[in-house]
Amino acid sequence: MFRSGAFVADQLDGIDAEQVQPNGVDLRLEAVLEPVGTGRITRDGKAIADRDQVESVAIGPEDREGYRLAPGGYILQYAETVSIPEEHVGFVLPRSSLMRNGAMLNTAVWDAGYSGRGEGLLQVHNEIELERGARVAQLVLAAADHEGTYDGSYQGERLDRA
Numbered sequence: 043m044f045r046s047g048a049f050v051a052d053q054l055d056g057i058d059a060e061q062v063q064p065n066g067v068d069l070r071l072e073a074v075l076e077p078v079g080t081g082r083i084t085r086d087g088k089a090i091a092d093r094d095q096v097e098s099v100a101i102g103p104e105d106r107e108g109y110r111l112a113p114g115g116y117i118l119q120y121a122e123t124v125s126i127p128e129e130h131v132g133f134v135l136p137r138s139s140l141m142r143n144g145a146m147l148n149t150a151v152w153d154a155g156y157s158g159r160g161e162g163l164l165q166v167h168n169e170i171e172l173e174r175g176a177r178v179a180q181l182v183l184a185a186a187d188h189e190g191t192y193d194g195s196y197q198g199e200r201l202d203r204a
């Protein structure tokens with residue numbers, strides 16, 4: 043069973059009312075990075091490719107701080123600290139307006155017990171401008187059985203900069 047947006051909001055700190063949706067909570071854009079160099083996944087480990095910060099620029103008629111992104115693949119960092127409660131699993135989906143503008147967020151499983159400020163792969167197929175702090179994705183939570191909780195290398199990521 044998927045939980046309500048109000049339930050998801052209760053798991054997160056610092057959420058505005060406009061972020062709470064019927065079935066989930068919108069996540070906001072903190073920063074955009076561009077992978078450079080070579081990443082690697084082996085049978086017994088992984089190495090994440092270096093990233094360059096994409097410089098923010100003034101966007102739109104009000105010159106707001108944001109990113110103007112040419113077609114390509116980017117790492118998008120979310121602003122919110124996400125904590126997945128036990129007995130649940132999380133999924134992040136793009137806001138449909140992102141998709142309708144020719145961009146897409148690719149995401150993976152958010153494990154029970156994970157806490158951190160996570161990332162997604164932003165695919166841009168047509169130039170797009172995104173304001174820092176704009177809502178770009180939505181977190182949903184489903185009730186789930188599991189054995190153990192998340193204890194991987196991304197536990198607590200970017201919490202020091204929250």
Ligand SMILES: O=c1ccn([C@H]2C[C@H](O)[C@@H](COP(=O)(O)OP(=O)(O)OP(=O)(O)O)O2)c(=O)[nH]1
Nearest residue numbers: 149150151152153156160161162192194195196
């Ligand atoms: O789109 C996503 C999906 C998940 N996560 C977070 C939550 C998740 O619990 C954690 C680890 O994901 P995963 O288990 O897929 O990572 P891994 O590649 O298997 O690495 P590790 O074994 O170090 O956890 O990353 C994200 O930031 N973005």
